[in-house]
Amino acid sequence: MIFYASKRILFTLPIMLGVTIVCFALVHLAPGDPLVSVLPPDASQVIKEQMMALYGFDRPYHEQFLRWLWRALQGDIGTSIRTGRPVSTEISKAVGNTLMLAALATAIGFLLGTLFGFVAGYFRDTWVDKAASALSVFGVSVPHYWLGMVLVIIFAATLGWLPPTGAGPGGSEDWKWNWVHVQYLILPAVTMSVIPMGIIARTVRALVAEILSQEFVVGLRAKGLSELGVFGHVVKNAAPTALAVMGIQLGYLLGGSILIETVFAWPGTGLLLNDAIFQRDLPLLQGTILVLAMFFVVLNLVVDVMQTILDPRIQRA
Template sequence: MLVYLAKRLAYTVPIVFSVALVCFMLVHLSPGDPLISILPADASVELEQRLRIQYGFDRPLPVQFWIWISNALSGDLGASIANGRPVLSEVLQAVRNTLLLACTAAVLGFALGMFFGLVAGYFRDSWIDKLATSIAIAGVSVPHYWLGMVLVIIFSVQLNWLPAVGAGPGNWSWTWTHLQYLVLPAVTMAVIPMGIITRTVRALVGDILSNDFVDALRAKGLGEGRVFLHVIKNAAPTAIAVMGLQLGYLLGGSILIETVFSWPGTGFLLNTAIFQRDLPLLQGTILVLALFFVFLNLFVDMLQAMIDPRIKRG
C-alpha cells in the first residue's frame, strides 16, 4: 500500500505543476488589461506604469510565472487588484462556503442516486426501474441554473417559504435561519450528480447480478441481504470513482448556481474576478479549485485501493 501511495504521489507532482502552468497561461492569454478596473479614465501614463510595475505586469510571462508559483508555494497568492485584500484570505473564505454547499449537495445527491440506482438495478425492466431511470434522465437533462431560477420563483417569490439569495446574516452557523439559505442551492446542485450516480449504479448492479457468482451465492443458501452486501462491495470501487469526480465537479463547477443564488463561494468569486479582470484573484481561485480536484482524485484512488486489493496489484 505504501509503494502504491508513493507512486500516486509521484504522479501528482507533475500534474500539479502542469495545472498551475495552464491556469497561469489561460488567465494571461485572455484579452483585456487587468489594470482597467482600478485606473481612472483620465489616468496618466506615469500612474499606469507605476501600477504595472507594482503588480509585476511589466515583466516577461516566464518571470511572472516563476514569481507567482514561488510565492504560491509559500502560501502567498498576491493581493486582489480590485480591493487590495490578500487573495488567499478571499479564496479560503469562498472555499469554506463552497465546501458547505457542495458537500451538502453531494450527500443529498449521492444518497438519492445510490437509492434509485440500487432499486432500478434490482428491479430491472420493471415500472420501478422505468420510474427511477426517468428521474435520473430528468436530473441530468435539466439545466441546473434554469432549475434554480424556477425553484426561486416557486418557493421564494410565490410561496415565500425560503430566501432567494445569499448565505444568511453574519457568520454561518447550523441554525434554521442559515439552513433556509442552503436548501434551494443545495437541492439545485444535487440534481445532476443524483442522475449520474443513479444511472451508473443501475448499470453496475444489473451487470453484477448477471454474473455467475451471484447465482452461486444464492445456491449456497445465502439470503438476499447477504447477496446485496456482495453486490455493493463489487460495485463500490466504480461508484466511489464516479462520486469522487462528481464531488470535484461540484466544487469547481458551481459558478452558475452560486451566481443565481448569490452564494458567496468560489463560483461567485470567480464570476466577480472575471468581470473585474482581477488577475491575481482569478489565478488564485482557479489554482485552489484545481488542486482540490487533483488531491480529491488522489484520495479516491487510495480509497479504491483499500476497498479492492486488485487495484494495487494492477
C-alpha cells in the same frame, strides 16, 4: 497500501506543476491589459508603467511565472486588484461556503442516486426502472439555474417556507449552524444535488445490472446466500466505482456552480469566479482557478486511494 499511496502522491506532483502552468498561461493568453479595470482610461503612460512594475507585469513571462509559483508555494497567491485584500483570504472564505454547499449537495445526490440506481438495476426493465431512469435523465438534463428559479418561486415566493437567496442574515460573514442560517442552504443544495443524483443513479444502475449478470452472483446463490446476502456482495462490488463517481462529482461541485451560486447569491467560489471575470481581477481569477484545480487533483488522489481499500485488484494492477 502505504507504498501505493506514496507512489500515487508522487504521481500528482507533475500534474500539479502542469496545472500551475496552465493556470498562469490561461490568464495571460486572455486579450487585454490586466490593469485596464483599475486605472482610469486617461491615466498617463508613466502611471501605467509604475503600476505594471508594481504588480510585476513588466517582467518576461517565465520570470513572472517563477515568481508567482514561488510565492504560491509559500501560500501567497497575490492580492486582489479590486479589493486590495490577499487572494488567499478571499478564496478561503468562498471555499468554506462552497464546501458546505457542495458537501450537502453531494450527500443528497449520492444517497438518492445510489437508491434510484440500485432499485433500477435490480428491477431492470420494469416500470420501477423506467421511473427511476426518467428521474435521473431529468436530473442531468434540466437546466439547473432554471430549476433553481422554479424552486425559489415555489418554496420562497409562493409558499414562503425558505429564504430565496443569500447566506443568512449576516451575509457571507458570521455563519452559524442553526436553523436561521441553515435554511438558506437548503434550496441551493437541493438544486445542486440534482446533477450528481442523476449521474450517480445512471452509473449505479449500469453497475448493478452488470454485477448481477456476472457468474459469481450465481455462485453466491449456489452456496446458499439469501438475496439479502447477495445484495451485500453487490454493494461491495459496486462501491469502488460509485465512490469514484461521487468523488469526481464533489470535485465538480467544489468548483462551485457559477450559475447556481449566482441565482442564489451564494457567496462561494462560483460567485467569486464570476465576479473576478467580470471585474478583470486577474490575480483573484488566477488564484481561484489554481486553488480549485488543486482541490480536484487532491480529491482524485483521495478517491483513488480509497478505491484500493475497497477493491484489492486496483492496487496491484
